Amino acid sequence: MPITGENLIGATARRGEGESFRAVEAATGQSLEPAFASATPADVERACTLAAEAFDTYRETALENRARFLEAVADAIAAIGDELIVRCMAESGLPRARLEGERGRTIGQLKMFAGVVRDGGFLEARIDPAQPERKPLPRPDLRLRQIAVGPVAVFGASNFPLAFSVAGGDTASALAAGCPVVAKAHPAHPGTSELVGRAVQAAVKQCGLPEGVFSLLMDAGIGVGQALVADPRIAAVGFTGSRRGGVALMQAAASRPVPIPVYAEMSSINPVVLLPAALEARGRDIGRAFVGSLTLGSGQFCTNPGLILAVEGAGLDGFVEAASAALTETQAATMLTPGIHKAYCAGVAALEANPAVTTLARGLAGGTHQGQAALFSTSAEAFLADHTLAEEVFGAASLVVRCPDLATVRAVLERLEGQLTAALHLDEADHDAARALLPVLERRVGRILVNGFGTGVEVGHAMVHGGPYPATSDGRTTSVGSLAIHRFLRPVSYQDLPESLLPAALKDGNPLKLWRREDGKAVAPGA
Numbered sequence: 001m002p003i004t005g006e007n008l009i010g011a012t013a014r015r016g017e018g019e020s021f022r023a024v025e026a027a028t029g030q031s032l033e034p035a036f037a038s039a040t041p042a043d044v045e046r047a048c049t050l051a052a053e054a055f056d057t058y059r060e061t062a063l064e065n066r067a068r069f070l071e072a073v074a075d076a077i078a079a080i081g082d083e084l085i086v087r088c089m090a091e092s093g094l095p096r097a098r099l100e101g102e103r104g105r106t107i108g109q110l111k112m113f114a115g116v117v118r119d120g121g122f123l124e125a126r127i128d129p130a131q132p133e134r135k136p137l138p139r140p141d142l143r144l145r146q147i148a149v150g151p152v153a154v155f156g157a158s159n160f161p162l163a164f165s166v167a168g169g170d171t172a173s174a175l176a177a178g179c180p181v182v183a184k185a186h187p188a189h190p191g192t193s194e195l196v197g198r199a200v201q202a203a204v205k206q207c208g209l210p211e212g213v214f215s216l217l218m219d220a221g222i223g224v225g226q227a228l229v230a231d232p233r234i235a236a237v238g239f240t241g242s243r244r245g246g247v248a249l250m251q252a253a254a255s256r257p258v259p260i261p262v263y264a265e266m267s268s269i270n271p272v273v274l275l276p277a278a279l280e281a282r283g284r285d286i287g288r289a290f291v292g293s294l295t296l297g298s299g300q301f302c303t304n305p306g307l308i309l310a311v312e313g314a315g316l317d318g319f320v321e322a323a324s325a326a327l328t329e330t331q332a333a334t335m336l337t338p339g340i341h342k343a344y345c346a347g348v349a350a351l352e353a354n355p356a357v358t359t360l361a362r363g364l365a366g367g368t369h370q371g372q373a374a375l376f377s378t379s380a381e382a383f384l385a386d387h388t389l390a391e392e393v394f395g396a397a398s399l400v401v402r403c404p405d406l407a408t409v410r411a412v413l414e415r416l417e418g419q420l421t422a423a424l425h426l427d428e429a430d431h432d433a434a435r436a437l438l439p440v441l442e443r444r445v446g447r448i449l450v451n452g453f454g455t456g457v458e459v460g461h462a463m464v465h466g467g468p469y470p471a472t473s474d475g476r477t478t479s480v481g482s483l484a485i486h487r488f489l490r491p492v493s494y495q496d497l498p499e500s501l502l503p504a505a506l507k508d509g510n511p512l513k514l515w516r517r518e519d520g521k522a523v524a525p526g527a
């Protein structure tokens with residue numbers, strides 16, 4: 001499939017007339033062909049108009065047809081073949097195996113949402129039958145279902161150019177909910193974005209859906225994203241990226257005449273708590289496993305373990321020794337963009353220059369665009385006194401905080417901002433200590449895990465990839481897993497509607513064969 005550098009607006013491909021830009025080969029900094037041209041305000045207008053026109057038809061597509069569409073998108077992405085991987089490797093610097101895995105995750109995610117759509121449970125159909133004889137007042141017939149919120153603007157993430165990008169989790173969950181998507185390509189991987197965008201566009205056509213179900217816009221800067229979020233037809237936003245970018249979109253959405261929700265996944269340092277018995281028994285093993293998680297993908301995961309908390313002692317010394325030894329041998333790896341590499345180097349330099357911080361180890365030095373891993377330590381006292389030590393350094397850098405006792409571990413956790421994950425390394429003798437920390441962790445994070453690290457999010461029904469601000473803009477939900485569909489739905493009640501006007505999900509006789517809640521009780525289809 002040739003990459004043309006065009007915007008995909010509904011069924012058409014149109015060359016933008018805005019600022020021209022090129023993808024950059026992450027490893028070398030060289031420009032790649034072809035030139036892309038940023039979308040214009042008229043392109044944003046057209047994409048949003050088409051999305052709004054498609055909305056009422058698309059949101060009422062039969063569940064089976066919508067599920068087949070999601071599967072068609074998955075199949076079309078698979079059918080691009082190696083060209084997608086090769087282009088993505090060049091643009092992101094990520095290795096083949098990682099990107100092949102990520103493509104599998106992207107396809108699997110779309111298929112999981114196809115299953116969610118077929119199941120229909122997300123409609124949350126509820127029926128409170130009328131009680132005309134009720135005294136003192138009769139009860140009306142009340143029926144509830146969830147409907148799609150409207151067209152969704154999706155911002156692709158730089159660090160997951162497939163699974164969190166044009167047809168990633170935000171797009172899959174929005175399409176599953178019945179929302180058209182206007183995607184804004186990340187300028188770090190426009191060619192990858194176009195290839196995937198053309199696959200979605202082809203699936204829309206193949207499934208006979210209105211063309212406005214999907215559009216993809218290019219931009220060298222931030223103007224298109226700002227215009228999208230401001231467009232009155234856009235009803236919600238999905239974003240993964242920097243705290244600065246996410247907060248800017250939250251502010252833009254909140255200052256509209258009609259504010260809309262922004263689901264932004266932003267910064268997280270993902271505390272890892274090493275409890276005493278586990279540290280004593282296997283501190284060195286944990287240290288080596290930690291370095292594996294820290295340096296995965298050059299550390300460019302929002303789930304990266306950026307903070308280690310433990311009580312001082314021989315166990316922690318063993319962890320630090322083993323982790324430092326493993327880190328010292330870690331090859332530097334190409335980072336996603338020169339800008340992200342520069343930001344990483346600045347973050348590491350700030351830690352190195354901080355008098356309260358000790359550099360424990362550096363990985364092997366690399367080329368111009370490669371991130372050199374780094375491990376630091378500080379005292380709990382210094383950490384609590386300097387809020388900059390709790391800021392995310394996006395890349396393979398982590399800070400060990402030495403605590404005098406478990407009460408201080410708890411005090412440090414209490415002071416952290418919202419996080420995506422927290423990991424506890426524990427043995428049975430640590431259970432009481434862990435139990436005491438759980439209420440704090442539940443308040444601070446979206447996912448608590450034991451004897452592992454948060455990198456590598458499972459795509460499933462019980463996953464929460466979210467957390468209190470600033471991990472995300474809205475800690476009540478998730479950007480990975482089937483629960484993500486609820487971000488793009490809202491409930492509507494139908495009171496005393498005649499049967500012929502009711503949506504199929506709420507009709508007598510349950511024609512869609514849904515699980516429904518009737519008079520407060522869950523009722524199986526056919527019961």
Ligand SMILES: NC(=O)C1=CN([C@@H]2O[C@H](COP(=O)(O)OP(=O)(O)OC[C@H]3O[C@@H](n4cnc5c(N)ncnc54)[C@H](O)[C@@H]3O)[C@@H](O)[C@H]2O)C=CC1
Pocket residue numbers: 155156157158159184185186187221222223225226240241242243244245246248249265266267268301302303339340343344394
């Ligand atoms: N925690 C995480 O998961 C991630 C954090 N980052 C952090 O973000 C830094 C920059 O990386 P990027 O991927 O470029 O993230 P970014 O947040 O700068 O950009 C992400 C997307 O949002 C758009 N955008 C950014 N600011 C905007 C604004 N004010 N108005 C409208 N659109 C806007 C960009 O054009 C891009 O499409 C990294 O160095 C890292 O610190 C990046 C990726 C993931």
Ligand SMILES: O=C(O)CCC(=O)C(=O)O
Pocket residue numbers: 157159160164240300301302303454455456457458465
């Ligand atoms: O760890 C993962 O699999 C996902 C991480 C993520 O969401 C991110 O880095 O943006």
